Amino acid sequence: MERTLIIVKPDAVQRGLTGEIIRRFEQRGLKIAGMKFMQVSAALAETHYAEHVGKPFFEGLVKYITSSPVVVIALEGTKAVEAARATIGKTKPFESPAGTIRGDFGLEVGRNLVHGSDSVESGAREVANFFTDAELVSWPRNTDPWIFE
Ligand code: IDP
Ligand code: MG
Numbered sequence: 001m002e003r004t005l006i007i008v009k010p011d012a013v014q015r016g017l018t019g020e021i022i023r024r025f026e027q028r029g030l031k032i033a034g035m036k037f038m039q040v041s042a043a044l045a046e047t048h049y050a051e052h053v054g055k056p057f058f059e060g061l062v063k064y065i066t067s068s069p070v071v072v073i074a075l076e077g078t079k080a081v082e083a084a085r086a087t088i089g090k091t092k093p094f095e096s097p098a099g100t101i102r103g104d105f106g107l108e109v110g111r112n113l114v115h116g117s118d119s120v121e122s123g124a125r126e127v128a129n130f131f132t133d134a135e136l137v138s139w140p141r142n143t144d145p146w147i148f149e
Contacts, residue, residue, distance in 0.1 A: 002080040005126035007115035010068035029147040034074035034136045040066050074127045081123050084116040
């Protein structure tokens with residue numbers, strides 16, 4: 001099934017929003033395949049954000065994501081990537097509609113609380129960057145037939 005990588009970023013963990021953020025994805029029906037609390041190293045940050053190397057905000061972005069622990073989650077479900085992005089909102093929180101995570105809890109682009117993969121290919125690649133196969137669990141959820149047709 002399609003997978004996406006979610007990162008509850010340092011600002012969200014520090015602000016005590018981890019549970020609230022996970023709740024929104026869980027409530028949507030997305031299923032947890034892996035989850036851990038960790039400190040992101042500079043090397044892992046640079047791999048994860050490789051597409052942004054050379055952009056003016058890159059250095060600040062690596063500093064931000066490595067500044068304090070994060071919670072990383074592999075989520076799966078029908079259209080997991082697109083559904084999670086819609087739940088997260090736009091890159092810039094101040095442009096994000098109310099009802100989205102960034103629109104409800106954020107203001108600035110460099111403190112936008114949560115990451116979600118931007119394509120099915122990125123989802124698979126990013127999940128593999130953060131989780132070993134042994135850390136990912138494929139499990140039957142009793143509510144699956146009530147969420148997935
Ligand atoms: P996304 O997280 O919505 O996919 P991307 O364009 O992939 O957004 O950018 C990755 C991350 O880099 C953003 O979530 C944000 O934390 C940071 N970022 C993007 N653009 C800017 C910027 O103009 N200034 C500061 N940080 C930025
Ligand atoms: Mg992105």
